[in-house]
Amino acid sequence: MKRPKKNILVIYHSQSGTMELMANRLAEGAVKEKNIAVTLKKAADTKLDDLLNCNGIAIGSPEYFGTMAGMIKDFFDRTYEAAQKKTIGLPFIVFVCAGNDGRGAITQIERIAAGYKWRKVQEHTRIVGTPTEQNLVDLEELGQVLSAGVDLGIF
Numbered sequence: 805m806k807r808p809k810k811n812i813l814v815i816y817h818s819q820s821g822t823m824e825l826m827a828n829r830l831a832e833g834a835v836k837e838k839n840i841a842v843t844l845k846k847a848a849d850t851k852l853d854d855l856l857n858c859n860g861i862a863i864g865s866p867e868y869f870g871t872m873a874g875m876i877k878d879f880f881d882r883t884y885e886a887a888q889k890k891t892i893g894l895p896f897i898v899f900v901c902a903g904n905d906g907r908g909a910i911t912q913i914e915r916i917a918a919g920y921k922w923r924k925v926q927e928h929t930r931i932v933g934t935p936t937e938q939n940l941v942d943l944e945e946l947g948q949v950l951s952a953g954v955d956l957g958i959f
């Protein structure tokens with residue numbers, strides 16, 4: 805029996821291209837699941853409706869000054885009040901790039917996701933320095949796992 809098509813939202817911010825590359829690869833993996841539509845957007849361009857219409861979200865942020873990029877925080881600031889009650893239980897994953905750490909960004913995003921009551925469905929990814937090809941392959945797999953889990957209703 806055909807299952808209804810579901811949506812994965814991949815949001816990210818990138819200043820010098822590292823996270824853009826990572827988000828692209830994660831989205832390429834997510835779209836491999838035929839029954840899933842993938843929306844890949846910069847956080848600054850992401851609207852409340854993108855969030856309300858998704859069945860799973862992947863959040864990609866560089867670490868800036870020990871925390872998430874300001875535009876990722878801005879997305880949370882803009883959507884929290886309207887989306888919080890409507891997205892309880894939303895499956896989410898976080899992937900972070902950093903010059904030397906990245907843990908601060910992950911911790912802060914997790915705190916906010918807990919406020920929305922979203923559900924962490926995979927270990928978060930933290931890449932320090934320039935991503936290797938293996939890092940990017942792993943991100944593709946992560947995107948596909950998120951898609952497959954959402955499609956099958958496992959997540």
Ligand SMILES: Cc1cc2nc3c(=O)[nH]c(=O)nc-3n(C[C@H](O)[C@H](O)[C@H](O)COP(=O)(O)O)c2cc1C
Pocket residue numbers: 817818819820821822823824866867868869870871901902903904905906933
């Ligand atoms: C303003 C600024 C602040 C940064 N702060 C941190 C930091 O606190 N910890 C860290 O590990 N890397 C830090 N970095 C390095 C970035 O996280 C890293 O270069 C990342 O790959 C940038 O991603 P992007 O190319 O997608 O913008 C900072 C970079 C910038 C530009």
